[in-house]
Amino acid sequence: MFKISKGLGNLSAEMLRFYRQIGVEQVQVPTRFNANVKLRPLVPPAQSKAHGPMPAPWDEGELRRICDHVRAFDLEPAAITLPVSGRILMGREGRDEDLDDMAKRIEMAGRVGSEVMTWNFTALRASEGYAAQEGAGRGGAHLRDFDHARIRALPPLADVGEHGMDEMWERLEYCLRQLVPVAEASGVKLAMHPNDPPVPEYRGVAQPLWNLDAMKRVVEIVDSPANCVFFDSGVTTEYGQDAVEAIRYFGAKERIGIVHFRNVRVEEPHYKYSETFIDEGDCDIAACMRAFAAVGYEGGIDPDHTPGIAGDGEETQLGWAYAVGQLRALRLAVY
Numbered sequence: 511m512f513k514i515s516k517g518l519g520n521l522s523a524e525m526l527r528f529y530r531q532i533g534v535e536q537v538q539v540p541t542r543f544n545a546n547v548k549l550r551p552l553v554p555p556a557q558s559k560a561h562g563p564m565p566a567p568w569d570e571g572e573l574r575r576i577c578d579h580v581r582a583f584d585l586e587p588a589a590i591t592l593p594v595s596g597r598i599l600m601g602r603e604g605r606d607e608d609l610d611d612m613a614k615r616i617e618m619a620g621r622v623g624s625e626v627m628t629w630n631f632t633a634l635r636a637s638e639g640y641a642a643q644e645g646a647g648r649g650g651a652h653l654r655d656f657d658h659a660r661i662r663a664l665p666p667l668a669d670v671g672e673h674g675m676d677e678m679w680e681r682l683e684y685c686l687r688q689l690v691p692v693a694e695a696s697g698v699k700l701a702m703h704p705n706d707p708p709v710p711e712y713r714g715v716a717q718p719l720w721n722l723d724a725m726k727r728v729v730e731i732v733d734s735p736a737n738c739v740f741f742d743s744g745v746t747t748e749y750g751q752d753a754v755e756a757i758r759y760f761g762a763k764e765r766i767g768i769v770h771f772r773n774v775r776v777e778e779p780h781y782k783y784s785e786t787f788i789d790e791g792d793c794d795i796a797a798c799m800r801a802f803a804a805v806g807y808e809g810g811i812d813p814d815h816t817p818g819i820a821g822d823g824e825e826t827q828l829g830w831a832y833a834v835g836q837l838r839a840l841r842l843a844v845y
Contacts, residue, residue, distance in 0.1 A: 511845050512802055514837050515588065515768065515810030516830065520544050521576065526583040532831040533838050536586035536810050538628065538768075539576050541568050552654050552818055554637045559669040561596035561633065564611045573622050588810055589626040589768055590619050592700070594685075599633040600673065601681045609685065613692045620696030626767045626809070627693070628740050630703040631682045631719060634670055636661055636712035648787060651829075652818035656707045656748075658781035666714035675716040682718055686732050694736035701767025702728050703740035708748050708780050720780070722751045729765045738767030744815060745770075747793040750779025754797045761805025769807075770814040771795070771837065785815050788833045799840045813837055 516529055518537040521544060529537065577587040592615060595608040619627050639661045643653040666672050693700045704725055705717035718724055725739050739760055746753040760766045773791030776783040788795060802811070813833030821828050 511841065512769075512807055513586065513588070513810045514834055514841075515812040516834070517812060517814075518580070521579055523583075526580065526585060528827075528831075530583050530585055532834045534585065534834060536588035537580055538589040538591065538626075538810075538812070539580055539587045539624075541573060541576070541590060543572055543576055543579075552642045552652055553640045554635070556638045557635050559667060561594070561599055563597070564595045564608050565593055567611070568615060568618060570618050570622065573618065577622055577624075587624065589628055589701075590624045592616065592619075592627040592629040594629060594631065596633075598681065598685060599631065600670070601677060605681075609688045612689060616689065616692050616698055616700075617696050620693075620698045624698060626699045626701050626738075628701050628703060628768060630705070630740075631678070631685070632705050632717065633673060633678065634667070634712055634715040635705075636707045636709050636717070638664065639707055639709070639712075643784065646784075647817050648790070650820070651787070653784055653786065654815070654817075655784040656782065658707075658709055658778075661709075661712060664713050670713065670715060672714035673716055675710075675718060678716045678718040682728075683731050686728070686737065690732040690734050690737045694734050699736055699738045699767040701738045701740035703770075704742060704745045706742065706745050708745050710780075722746065722749050722756060726759070729760070729763065735764060738765045740768055740770065741766045742770040742772070742814075743793050743795070743798055744772035744774050744785065747774050747791070748776060748780060748783050750776060753793050754801045757798060757801040757807075758805060761801065761807055766805075766807055766809060768809050769802075769811040771798070771811045772813060772815045772833075785817065787817055788813055788836050795836075796840065796844075799844045803844050811837060 513535045515536045516534045580587045597604045639656045647653040704719045708720045743753040773793045774783045816829035819829045
């Protein structure tokens, strides 16, 4: 049976109690002991330059303290985000040094008991295509939509330049071949998230993980139980694909590391859609749940990108609570 999961931006006691009270069972933990509360904006800020260097090295003692702190609230610290530097994404000098750094972080995650490391290969995220739709949802809920027309004509960024699809795949394949064996030896699953929004190109930078075939290609490059996808029902639906069939495909191979579970209404696959409540939209969430049960998936499912609703605050994000409640009800009905 799967576990109900949620990303954790801070380690305040109030937030951890809130998570456990609404039914969250496992969390994706930060790598610094941060108790500062900050409400995540509905629309992420635009990326104006290339990704920087690898962040400062993690402290294993601090990471263990974070995991112990989370466990004290009856939550399982199941996942950690693996950073990817601009030198790796852009194929610049020093990428091998950064890959060595990533390998050490994977080994550390294994030592502290993290089962999954989430990561992505997005050199430049097309977040300028998002816009807030204040009050556009059910009962005046705040939604977010994406329209490729907002970004189609935007020029390359001076700090980034242009990067073709073949270049991006060469870098991604190189990265996978270096890191997946380390993850397998460390008992860690690397879960690759698709490009989100899933467009093929943004400001001259190719988005290699922009469709379902690309995600299938990722798990084929290195045939290992440690080489998994971070499955996203919303992105799969944005592709114009059937999320149920995708779950069956990756689940049969046991290559689902963790899940973002959300819904969207799609006007044009890849290019125009609106994020919705989990019980609205084009994705059949009940059929997805039956598919997870059928393939024996036992990892985490995180209800991501929930609309903003009345009463939301920094310590009580009620949109998440609503989605978690629906996940628990679906699990009771299916399992």
